[in-house]
């Protein structure tokens with residue numbers, strides 16, 4: 605395993621959280637930042653094609669969906685209230701705008717949050733991501 609910026613070997617105990625989360629958000633390998641973490645929208649690759657880091661033991665489960673609902677709900681519910689009380693649009697217009705907005709935002713966030721959750725587990729050495737001797 606090598607660091608992509610410096611091409612220096614990564615110390616197995618050196619897994620910076622912020623860098624890992626950013627790489628996961630970009631759907632890249634949290635270890636090298638080069639290889640793809642996901643394929644087919646949400647499926648996690650078994651291993652990195654660049655550095656060979658294994659991802660098959662991740663346990664993202666419902667975490668990314670939970671975070672997506674949490675964020676989209678907390679953004680769109682107040683926005684819906686403000687839009688309704690301020691502009692009083694036609695109900696069908698309001699529904700159409702917010703249905704498209706919620707769906708689009710969810711589809712945007714879900715794979716990025718899944719990458720971030722897997723990267724978090726990698727950085728914290730959870731669920732089989734522990735360093736191998």
Ligand SMILES: [Zn+2]
Pocket residue numbers: 633634635636637638639652653654655656657
């Ligand atoms: Zn990699």
